[in-house]
Amino acid sequence: MNKLIEELKGLFPGVQGEEGIDMPTLVVPADQLLALMEELKQRRGFNFLSDLTAVDFKAEDRIEMVYHLLAVPGGEALRVKVNLSRHEAEVPSLTSLWPAADVQEREAYDLMGVVFKGHPNLKRILCPDDFEGHPLRKDFKLNSGKEGGE
Amino acid sequence: MAAVEKDLMTQEIEINMGPQHPSTHGVYRALLTLDGEKVVKVENIIGYLHRGIEKLAEDRTYTQFIPYTDRLDYLAGMLNNLGYVQTVEKLMGVEVPERAEYLRIIMAELSRIASHLIMIASMALDLSGWTAWFPPFRERERILDLFEMTCGSRLTVSYMRIGGVAADIPPAFLPNLEAFLNDLPQMIDEVNGLITGNEIFQARCRGVGKIDLETALAYGITGPNLRACGLPFDLRKARPYGIYDRFEFDIPVLNNGDSYDRFVIRLLEIEQSARIIRQAMAGLPDGPVMAKVPRVIKPPKGEVYHQIEGAKGILGYYLVSDGGNKPYRLHIHSPSFVNLGALPKISEGGNIQDFVVNIASIDIVLGEVDR
Numbered sequence: 001m002n003k004l005i006e007e008l009k010g011l012f013p014g015v016q017g018e019e020g021i022d023m024p025t026l027v028v029p030a031d032q033l034l035a036l037m038e039e040l041k042q043r044r045g046f047n048f049l050s051d052l053t054a055v056d057f058k059a060e061d062r063i064e065m066v067y068h069l070l071a072v073p074g075g076e077a078l079r080v081k082v083n084l085s086r087h088e089a090e091v092p093s094l095t096s097l098w099p100a101a102d103v104q105e106r107e108a109y110d111l112m113g114v115v116f117k118g119h120p121n122l123k124r125i126l127c128p129d130d131f132e133g134h135p136l137r138k139d140f141k142l143n144s145g146k147e148g149g150e
Numbered sequence: 151m152a153a154v155e156k157d158l159m160t161q162e163i164e165i166n167m168g169p170q171h172p173s174t175h176g177v178y179r180a181l182l183t184l185d186g187e188k189v190v191k192v193e194n195i196i197g198y199l200h201r202g203i204e205k206l207a208e209d210r211t212y213t214q215f216i217p218y219t220d221r222l223d224y225l226a227g228m229l230n231n232l233g234y235v236q237t238v239e240k241l242m243g244v245e246v247p248e249r250a251e252y253l254r255i256i257m258a259e260l261s262r263i264a265s266h267l268i269m270i271a272s273m274a275l276d277l278s279g280w281t282a283w284f285p286p287f288r289e290r291e292r293i294l295d296l297f298e299m300t301c302g303s304r305l306t307v308s309y310m311r312i313g314g315v316a317a318d319i320p321p322a323f324l325p326n327l328e329a330f331l332n333d334l335p336q337m338i339d340e341v342n343g344l345i346t347g348n349e350i351f352q353a354r355c356r357g358v359g360k361i362d363l364e365t366a367l368a369y370g371i372t373g374p375n376l377r378a379c380g381l382p383f384d385l386r387k388a389r390p391y392g393i394y395d396r397f398e399f400d401i402p403v404l405n406n407g408d409s410y411d412r413f414v415i416r417l418l419e420i421e422q423s424a425r426i427i428r429q430a431m432a433g434l435p436d437g438p439v440m441a442k443v444p445r446v447i448k449p450p451k452g453e454v455y456h457q458i459e460g461a462k463g464i465l466g467y468y469l470v471s472d473g474g475n476k477p478y479r480l481h482i483h484s485p486s487f488v489n490l491g492a493l494p495k496i497s498e499g500g501n502i503q504d505f506v507v508n509i510a511s512i513d514i515v516l517g518e519v520d521r
Contacts, residue, residue: 022240022454048367051455051466053481066468068455068483072367073381075388079455100370103491111204126197126520135205136479 004044012036023068023077030082034092037067037080041097045071046078049098052105054112056086058138063089063114084114086137093119111136162190167505177516180493180505187501192494199520207480212238212312212447215477220306222484223518225268226461228261228297231310236391237456237467238312241449250314250439251393255430256327257297257309259423263334264293265461265513266374266416266423273413273510274345277354282344289337292330299323312447314440324431331424338417346414355410359496359508362407369492372485373463375512378415379407385459396433397426409504409511416513448475462486462513484518 005017005024014029015036028036040046046069055064065082082091093116094101105116106125113134116122124131133140167180177199183191203222207215219234220227232254239246246254267286274282294304300319301309309316345351361371363379376383382401386394402418404411451473457466463485470479489512497508 020454021452022456049370050457050464051468051481051483053468053483055470055479055481066481068466068468070457073383073388075385077389077455077457098370099368099495100488100491103487104370107487124197126200128197135202140205 008036008039011039020079023079025079025081027081027083030084030091033080033082034094034097037094037097040069040078040080045074045076048072049094049100049104050077052094052101052108054089054108054114054136056112056136056138058086061086063112065091065108065114067094089114090117091115092117093122095119110134113137160186167502168509174509174514174516177520178514180509182502182505184502187503189497189500189502189505192497192505194490194493196490196516196519199516201521203521204480204482207477209476211475212449212477215480216310216312217306217308220308221517222482222521223265223460223462223465223486223515224305225515226261226265227305227307228257228309229265229458229460229465231308232258232392233456233458233460233465233467235310235312236458237454237469238447238449240456241452241454241469241471242312242443242447244313244441244443246314247438247441248435249318249437250441252430252434253315253319253439254310254392255394255397256427256434257300257307257315259427259430260293260296260327262461263420263423264290266420267293269416269510269513270341270345270413273507273513274351276506276510277351279345279348279351282341285337285340285344289330289334292326292333296323296327296330299326311440313443314438318439324434327427327431331428334420334424338420341417346417352410354503355408355413355507355511357406357408357410358504359409359412359500359511360407361492361496365495366407366492369495370488371463371492372488373460374415374419375412375463375489377402378404378411380405385457385464389457391456391458397429399423399426409507412511412513446475448473457483460485462515462518463489482521484521486514486516486518487521490514490519 009015012032014032016027018025048070050070051068053066063084063086067080069078105119108114110124110127162183162185164183167182179195181193203218219230222230267290271283271286297307298304301307366376366379382403384401399422402415404415449471453470455468457464466483468481472478497505
């Protein structure tokens with residue numbers, strides 16, 4: 001797996017890699033995400049998008065997009081991360097590679113406020129359409145919603 | 151004739167469909183665009199059951215969160231428990247006692263059987279097979295009885311603990327389980343006689359809601375629904391967790407990727423689960439059921455993503471710890487959410503009555519879709 005990380009670092013200059021406690025982890029700049037994912041899907045066997053989510057690191061003023069890939073049927077797993085600014089959280093959509101990203105990106109948009117460029121239908125999915133704010137952000141206040149707010 | 155048809159004014163209409171499936175009452179509807187009887191477009195309207203469970207996790211201790219996992223897929227609570235506690239254990243490096251590992255396997259597979267039985271019964275019911283509802287539910291009751299005698303609860307069991315399980319099994323458990331397993335083949339025969347072999351059922355399901363393997367993978371479909379498309383992919387074999395690598399079992403696989411195969415594969419999986427349970431019963435060692443873990447769980451700073459083979463597909467927990475006594479972030483990847491996301495693809499181009507079959511055949515539970 002170390003070999004894979006080294007090779008990918010060679011192909012994508014902005015990529016950082018490390019062995020995580022559960023699986024190898026790559027950190028990639030947002031503008032190289034699509035190309036890296038395409039490489040991983042088409043040529044490295046990571047053909048399955050097994051999860052997509054975001055984490056708000058408010059103290060560090062960043063939002064981290066976290067993707068988990070799986071090689072089917074081999075079973076190898078890989079994590080890919082993208083660091084984004086909390087104020088302009090924007091990342092390319094993966095729906096062109098995996099339609100599975102459609103609903104998951106809408107969820108990350110709805111709950112964490114990450115914008116996915118190129119998503120065909122980026123609107124709220126779990127919260128009502130007129131909901132204000134993104135509830136999984138660390139600074140979300142419970143009374144900022146429409147009901148019960150002051 | 152052609153000229154007459156041309157004069158007819160036709161237009162697409164939108165209808166709100168559902169709830170139809172027993173687990174979708176009040177919590178799901180589909181907005182269908184129809185051209186005559188043909189489904190042109192499906193939009194899933196969800197979120198009615200969204201309780202913000204991931205947000206709640208950030209305000210609960212690691213142990214306090216266990217009961218919330220039951221409320222995701224409330225038809226397979228043991229499996230949700232298992233996935234969560236194993237995630238925390240992985241981050242902490244906790245060793246679970248042997249007896250607890252075996253009990254976990256027994257409970258998890260019983261939970262899988264219970265979940266599949268609901269799918270089988272409710273799919274028959276959705277096609278108006280009222281009689282066929284009863285045998286699976288009758289047998290499922292016996293599983294819930296086993297859960298109740300062990301942990302006092304039937305659906306929301308909260309049985310797993312970080313480091314083991316909440317309680318040892320009572321003396322009556324193993325004999326009752328043995329009797330249940332002995333009766334299971336008879337129930338499967340009954341279901342096959344009533345449903346699987348039924349000509350009307352076959353006519354409604356065969357070739358309906360077909361999806362090919364490549365599309366299924368691209369749409370993130372997992373679990374029995376993926377295995378019905380011809381790929382024997384099961385995390386219990388591909389990335390074994392717990393002690394699954396000690397048991398002999400097969401991964402049933404079917405090739406048509408239609409509603410009928412999604413139904414039949416669950417019957418086949420029940421047989422394999424029963425096989426695993428028998429081996430776990432035979433190998434069940436004596437000893438404690440809880441490891442020595444600190445009273446206050448504080449995993450080290452870091453992140454971990456742990457996936458298990460849930461009843462409805464791959465269930466994943468992504469946990470970020472900041473070293474404190476509460477999760478910094480907990481994301482739950484639920485199979486129903488992604489499988490439901492593929493429902494439009496499965497249903498578009500089919501007939502409206504087939505939509506009922508399709509939603510039953512992918513087997514969703516809304517607690518897990520909305521979280």
